[in-house]
Amino acid sequence: MRVFLIAALATLCIAHAAGQSAPATAKASAPTDLTGYWVAFVTEDWRFRMVTPHKGDYQAVPMTDQARKVADAWNPEADEAAGNQCKSYGAAAIMRVPARFHITWQDDNTLRVDSDAGMQTRLFHFNKQPSPPGERTWQGVSSAQWQGPALKIATTNLRAGYLRKNGVPYSENAAVTEYFDLAPLPNGGQVLLVTTVVDDPLYLRLPFIVSSQFKKEADGSKWDPTPCTAK
Amino acid sequence: MHRKIVSAAVLLYLFGSGIAAAQTELTGSWATRNHEFLAGDGLPVDFTGIPLNEEGRLRALSYSESQLSTVERQCQGWPAFYVAQGPFGLKIWSDTDPLKGNVISYTIGAWEDRPPLTIWMDGRPHPSPYAEHTRAGFTTGAWEGNTLVTHTTHLKAGFLRKTGAPSSDEATLTLRFYRHDDILSLLAIIEDPIYLAEPWILSRSFQLSAAPLPATGPPCITTFEASTSQTAPHYLPEKNPFVDEMTKKYGVPRAAAIGTPETLYPEYRKKIPTAAALK
Numbered sequence: 202m203r204v205f206l207i208a209a210l211a212t213l214c215i216a217h218a219a220g221q222s223a224p225a226t227a228k229a230s231a232p233t234d235l236t237g238y239w240v241a242f243v244t245e246d247w248r249f250r251m252v253t254p255h256k257g258d259y260q261a262v263p264m265t266d267q268a269r270k271v272a273d274a275w276n277p278e279a280d281e282a283a284g285n286q287c288k289s290y291g292a293a294a295i296m297r298v299p300a301r302f303h304i305t306w307q308d309d310n311t312l313r314v315d316s317d318a319g320m321q322t323r324l325f326h327f328n329k330q331p332s333p334p335g336e337r338t339w340q341g342v343s344s345a346q347w348q349g350p351a352l353k354i355a356t357t358n359l360r361a362g363y364l365r366k367n368g369v370p371y372s373e374n375a376a377v378t379e380y381f382d383l384a385p386l387p388n389g390g391q392v393l394l395v396t397t398v399v400d401d402p403l404y405l406r407l408p409f410i411v412s413s414q415f416k417k418e419a420d421g422s423k424w425d426p427t428p429c430t431a432k
Numbered sequence: 433m434h435r436k437i438v439s440a441a442v443l444l445y446l447f448g449s450g451i452a453a454a455q456t457e458l459t460g461s462w463a464t465r466n467h468e469f470l471a472g473d474g475l476p477v478d479f480t481g482i483p484l485n486e487e488g489r490l491r492a493l494s495y496s497e498s499q500l501s502t503v504e505r506q507c508q509g510w511p512a513f514y515v516a517q518g519p520f521g522l523k524i525w526s527d528t529d530p531l532k533g534n535v536i537s538y539t540i541g542a543w544e545d546r547p548p549l550t551i552w553m554d555g556r557p558h559p560s561p562y563a564e565h566t567r568a569g570f571t572t573g574a575w576e577g578n579t580l581v582t583h584t585t586h587l588k589a590g591f592l593r594k595t596g597a598p599s600s601d602e603a604t605l606t607l608r609f610y611r612h613d614d615i616l617s618l619l620a621i622i623e624d625p626i627y628l629a630e631p632w633i634l635s636r637s638f639q640l641s642a643a644p645l646p647a648t649g650p651p652c653i654t655t656f657e658a659s660t661s662q663t664a665p666h667y668l669p670e671k672n673p674f675v676d677e678m679t680k681k682y683g684v685p686r687a688a689a690i691g692t693p694e695t696l697y698p699e700y701r702k703k704i705p706t707a708a709a710l711k
Binding site: 240 | 465466467468469470480481482483577578579606608610612615617619621623631632633634635636637639678682683684688695696697698699700701704
């Protein structure tokens with residue numbers, strides 16, 4: 202009996218160790234399925250998100266004095282003329298844009314997030330050693346890892362952009378940390394909660410923290426790609 | 433003797449580690465950051481983002497903030513929803529069974545106009561539907577992996593937002609507590625068959641604070657505010673003078689300001705009139 206119990210304990214320990222070994226791919230080891238179409242449910246900050254806030258309306262953003270100067274000089278016409286109409290669609294702000302998002306696996310270790318508003322594409326790389334960053338982009342370079350059932354994403358190498366459409370700035374040195382969590386809805390369906398933390402010592406006195414919620418849709422029938430707008 | 437030790441080890445492996453791994457430490461002080469404007473109380477008629485039904489909208493537009501000047505309403509406080517909306521941080525503590533060590537309840541401390549929220553973790557059932565309804569309601573909780581999920585019933589009729597969007601005594605609140613590093617995110621799902629067209633989903637994030645937050649706020653003390661009216665201040669249908677304030681000040685269409693459900697989805701942006709047309 203003693204031998205049996207020791208053998209059972211050893212078997213359990215081996216099984217436990219095997220369970221902790223690194224799975225082959227992020228897709229295969231995904232603890233939750235984030236793929237599908239998700240629509241922003243705009244229950245918060247409606248007047249900052251669904252309409253373009255007035256110049257100077259920066260309520261609730263912990264801006265530095267330097268950020269305020271930049272925002273006070275906001276000129277959407279100049280942004281458009283310079284080809285910068287996507288400044289409010291960068292990684293620090295995109296999940297706050299009223300949009301639909303399509304999440305798919307681009308390959309076994311890369312989760313892809315497309316937005317219809319602004320037609321942006323984000324790539325979350327699970328590789329341990331991502332390739333060296335190249336040119337700065339609106340969506341930057343994102344590394345991802347599973348944390349229990351949640352997804353954690355860290356993004357850098359950004360082009361400078363806007364946290365809000367009316368020119369509230371973040372710099373190219375901003376770092377964005379995000380957490381994706383899933384929850385069931387009462388009458389079926391799912392909600393995706395995205396918590397976004399933006400660190401930017403140049404333009405933010407504190408990390409800027411917002412959380413946004415999305416409802417899962419059955420299909421892409423409401424997918425409506427529209428280009429970025431500066432106004 | 434050895435058999436008992438090995439058996440105990442097996443049982444500990446099977447149950448003990450699983451239970452410990454399924455929970456997250458939530459107690460402590462969580463500072464608010466208020467980078468989202470959830471209170472929505474800047475103007476008298478701001479129901480943006482709330483999926484009100486027709487009855488809810490009618491009640492909301494009849495509300496006058498002068499009601500708060502009447503002595504009997506000054507300290508009525510806000511329902512449990514306010515934990516996810518109000519501008520305050522969270523002080524969370526737990527009560528444990530002195531013998532078994534398991535958590536019996538968590539409590540989120542009160543603030544001046546928010547009651548304490550006790551979350552019962554010991555498996556007790558919710559009371560009879562006919563039991564007393566209170567501002568805080570009755571809340572039970574359970575762990576789903578690392579996420580604490582709570583459900584609140586027995587709420588007194590009150591408000592979804594301080595500007596008068598109503599909640600009924602049939603409203604319920606489901607909270608999910610997600611902790612990531614030093615960030616605590618609350619997902620709130622509010623259901624109200626009387627005043628909401630669909631569940632209202634809110635979220636809010638807090639940051640772990642080394643500085644302790646108070647477990648309660650200052651007491652609310654009523655005072656005479658020169659309101660001598662013998663009737664509850666209110667507006668009759670179609671008579672609310674503030675219904676277009678959001679349009680005038682921020683360019684928000686009336687349909688959005690009064691909480692029309694379709695305005696909560698991105699496609700509504702295509703229906704928003706231009707600023708010139710709104711004037």
